Structures are given as C-alpha cells and as structure tokens.
Amino acid sequence: MSTLSLDHVSRWFGNVVAVNDITMTIGPGVTGxxxxxxxxxxxxxxxxxGFLAPSTGTVTLDGQPVWRNEEIYRHIGIVPEREAMxxxxxxxxxVLANAELHGLGAKEAQRALATVEMxxxxxxxxxxxxKGMRQRVKMASALVHDPSLLLLDEPFNGMDPRQRMQLMxxxxxxxxxxxxxxxxxHILEExxxxxxxxxxxxxxxxxxxxxxxxxxxxxxxxPHRYLVRSSDDRxxxxxxxxxxxTSGIEVDHAEGALRxxxxxxxxxxxxxPRVARDQGIRLLTVSPSDESLExxxxxxxxx
Amino acid sequence: xxxxxxxxxxxxxxxxxRRALILGxxxxxxxxxxxxxxxxxxxDDQTTADVLGGLALATMVPIIxxxxxxxxxxxxxDDGSVVYLLSKPVKRPTIIFTKLIVAIAVTMVFSAxxxxxxxxxxxxxxxQIAVAYTVAALVASIxxxxxxxxxxxxxxxxxVFGLVYALVWEALFGxxxxxxxxxxxxxxxxxxAHKVSDGQLVTSDVGLxxxxxxxxxxxxxxxxxxxxxxxxxxLAGEE
Numbered sequence: 001m002s003t004l005s006l007d008h009v010s011r012w013f014g015n016v017v018a019v020n021d022i023t024m025t026i027g028p029g030v031t032g033x034x035x036x037x038x039x040x041x042x043x044x045x046x047x048x049x050g051f052l053a054p055s056t057g058t059v060t061l062d063g064q065p066v067w068r069n070e071e072i073y074r075h076i077g078i079v080p081e082r083e084a085m086x087x088x089x090x091x092x093x094x095v096l097a098n099a100e101l102h103g104l105g106a107k108e109a110q111r112a113l114a115t116v117e118m119x120x121x122x123x124x125x126x127x128x129x130x131k132g133m134r135q136r137v138k139m140a141s142a143l144v145h146d147p148s149l150l151l152l153d154e155p156f157n158g159m160d161p162r163q164r165m166q167l168m169x170x171x172x173x174x175x176x177x178x179x180x181x182x183x184x185x186h187i188l189e190e191x192x193x194x195x196x197x198x199x200x201x202x203x204x205x206x207x208x209x210x211x212x213x214x215x216x217x218x219x220x221x222x223p224h225r226y227l228v229r230s231s232d233d234r235x236x237x238x239x240x241x242x243x244x245x246t247s248g249i250e251v252d253h254a255e256g257a258l259r260x261x262x263x264x265x266x267x268x269x270x271x272x273p274r275v276a277r278d279q280g281i282r283l284l285t286v287s288p289s290d291e292s293l294e295x296x297x298x299x300x301x302x303x
Numbered sequence: 304x305x306x307x308x309x310x311x312x313x314x315x316x317x318x319x320x321r322r323a324l325i326l327g328x329x330x331x332x333x334x335x336x337x338x339x340x341x342x343x344x345x346x347d348d349q350t351t352a353d354v355l356g357g358l359a360l361a362t363m364v365p366i367i368x369x370x371x372x373x374x375x376x377x378x379x380x381d382d383g384s385v386v387y388l389l390s391k392p393v394k395r396p397t398i399i400f401t402k403l404i405v406a407i408a409v410t411m412v413f414s415a416x417x418x419x420x421x422x423x424x425x426x427x428x429x430x431q432i433a434v435a436y437t438v439a440a441l442v443a444s445i446x447x448x449x450x451x452x453x454x455x456x457x458x459x460x461x462x463v464f465g466l467v468y469a470l471v472w473e474a475l476f477g478x479x480x481x482x483x484x485x486x487x488x489x490x491x492x493x494x495x496a497h498k499v500s501d502g503q504l505v506t507s508d509v510g511l512x513x514x515x516x517x518x519x520x521x522x523x524x525x526x527x528x529x530x531x532x533x534x535x536x537x538l539a540g541e542e
Contacts, residue, residue: 046537051389051537051538052537068535070391070394078386078390080383084382086316086387088316089312089315097308097311097312101306101391102392141387
C-alpha cells in the first residue's frame, strides 16, 4: 500500500506557470487525473514520477522524496505517454531488459507479459506492434517488478474500444489488489468508466478532488447555455420562460436567435421539443453553446 | 559501475542498420584509399604518415567518435525512451559509465582497427608508423567518446556540434592555428603516438606529460559531468 503526496507543488517554465500550488494525496485504488489538454497533467505526472523537479513544493511516496532518488523506482511503475521504446527489440527482449534493470530475470518478465496477454506476440519486433500492443508491452515493463504505485500518462490515447476495455479491466484489477494506480486523461467518459476517485486539473490549478459521481453531478447540474433558432423566437421564449427549468432568455438580434440559460438540464431538454410542438413552432437550430470540456472544467473551477 | 543490460541496449541501438552503415563507410573509404595509394605510389613512409595523420586520425577518428559518443545516449534522450532506463533503481553514473565503455569500444573498433590495417597496407608498419597511429586512435577514442557522450546529454544538436568540433576545430584549426593545437584531442593522442614510433614522422605540438594529464582530465571530467546531467535530466511532456 502506497500513498503519493504532493505538497504545495508548483512548476513553471520561464514565466509560464504549468502547475500552480497543487496539494493532493493519492492513495490505493484507481484515481483519474482529469483535465483538458494543456492543463498541466503531463507536467504533474512527470513530477510524480521523478522526471521533473518541482519549482516549489515536494512530491513524496510514503514519505520518501521522488526527485533524484533512484531507489524509489523499486516501488513505482511508469507508463509514459511517448511512443518511443527501443523499437529494434522484440516485446520479450524489451520486458526482459526492464526486468534486468530491476535486478530480476526472465521469470518475472514472462509473468508480466502474461498479465497483459502479450505472450502471443512477444517474439515480434516492437516496431511491428500496433498502438494497443505497444501500450500493453509498456504496461508489462511497468509491472515487471510488482510496483505498489503505477503512473500512466494518457494510457488510452489512440487505442481502439476493445483494447481500451482490456486495459481498463487490467487497471481495475490492479486497483482492487491494493495498488495505487493513477492515470491521466482528458476524456470524461474514460475516467468515468474506471475511476471512482478523481482529481481535476484546469490551467495548472487543482480544480476538484473527490468522488466521481459528486463531481459529475456538479458538471451536469451547472447552467447549460443553448443557442436556438425557430420559426417564432419570441413566442418560444415566452413559453419557455414560464417553466422553472429556464433561468434566462436573451433575444440576440444580430444572430437572429435565442440565447437560453437552462438550470435543470434533464427537464429543459424534454421541455423544449414539447413546447415547440404544442405552440406549432418549428425548431431550426438547437445547439449547446458551452459543451466543450474546457467550459465544463472552468465551471468546476468557479464552483 | 557497469550494467550489462544498459550495455546491451546501447550496443544494439548503436549498431542498428543505418548507424552501422555510416560507421562502416569511413573505415572502408580509408582502406580503399590506402590500397589505391599503395598501388599507385608504392610503399612510402611520409605518404603513410600523411594518410594516417590527415585522413585517419584528423578526420575519421573524431567523426566515428561523434557518431558513437552522441549516438550512445542522444537519440534515447531525444525520443524519450531513456525514461525506461531512468525509471529504474540504477545509479545515473552507472548508466553513463556503461554507455561510455560501449562508445569507446565502438569507436576503437571502427577507427583504430581500420587505421592499423591501412597502415599495414600503406608501408607494412615501417618505422612503426601503423602501430603509432593505431595507438593514437585508441587513445583518442577514449577522450572523444567521453566528450561526445557528454555532448549527447547536453544538447539536442549534439551531432552537429560534434561534427563542427571534429571538422572545424580538429581538422582545420588544428592544422592551421598553432595555439588551437594545444587544445586538441588529436595532438594529445599524437604525443602518445610519438613515444611509440621509431622515426620523426609522428610528431605532436604537445609534450607527453601535458598530453597525458589533459587526456585523463577531459575524460574524467566529461564523464562525471555527464552523470550529473543525467541525474537532473528533465523529460519534457508532450504538452
């Protein structure tokens, strides 16, 4: 059982702040590190893995510093995002080399290859592997010494749905075994399927932390904005504002559309088509205007 | 201090198909030229010294040193695969020392061995010229491998800087500007070679004691600093 602790960690590059005063504790089980692209997730994971020194603050694993401490890697397994991995070796040679660097041997390498179900392709050169196969061999190399902490940077990027399911099963198993598993992702659904506990990072800041369902509720309960065009905007606006699911409507003359703010997402999405039908109004455009992940995240930051 | 797994990975990366071709091309060129010179001009000590000094030691050895020294670590740092070495309980100086041994071995095999063969072809080791230049190539291999390995940990453009040093400093300035010769691996190795040769055809601008001290100092300092660089190596993320 391992606990990774970040204490007031910041990291800047020149005058760009990539990570801003983050304090978090990652315990056993699967934790998702969620945030839009460029939020500082990779910078954070690099600091957690000891590949980047924090500008201020400390990163420790069970009280031991991670930076400039080679011995810590007896307890950490790392699956980097980058693709490069000694393509001239076969999968077996690669995992064996990783085992040897830990002072282990062929037995452990074989066990790790079996865990990720890559024995069937272990004698092919890595250069011939698909993205999903590479990811699994990377996993095997990270698992070969049976680490208590597993760090994965965007592990599902570029994987097909079946490979994704397999990897998720594997990570779930690792978490159930009591390992501390942390993976980063910018895709909400991925995190939702795998992690109960999440840490949200937006623009280098720690935006939210805790149970996924609570945070998800925050995300869906936030006011949603829609842009709607119809055959009779004013009649539609009058009918919608009478319902409590709508908190504000603006008639945008320049756009020739309504800007609607809904506070009850589920109720509003059922109400809109019904009102339109009852009033004999044709809906021409219905588009959510703030559904990007960034806006969801920035809402969380403000909440 | 020496890790066989790191060594194996480094050898296989260095002797991969494309790099092996480049490493093999220069020695082959030297041998072809030697055979041609011998066939056209016959055995001549001065010519032998000119070919081995001008082509082998001044050009081929440093270029092979650049390819082997920077190639032993630069590409891994560039593409990020070095993370698989760094995420292990292996001391950073051990990684550097092992890579240095591999780079030295590869540089010696691809530069000293062809130098000896070329010397034997040119004048059958008259006046010990072939052996003297081979010793120079062996000695220079150590220093070049250390310097260029360090360069590989410092700069993403290690090969370019290395080639500029090898060709501009060693080959051009080294033969034109007297002052530059004191700070030239080539001259230091020639000082050692001078001791080995019989005649006055192998000479150096640097005395043997100075050369020995400088060779040792550069090798040790470069290796130590490369280890320090690796300890603080920062892997930039994709973002």
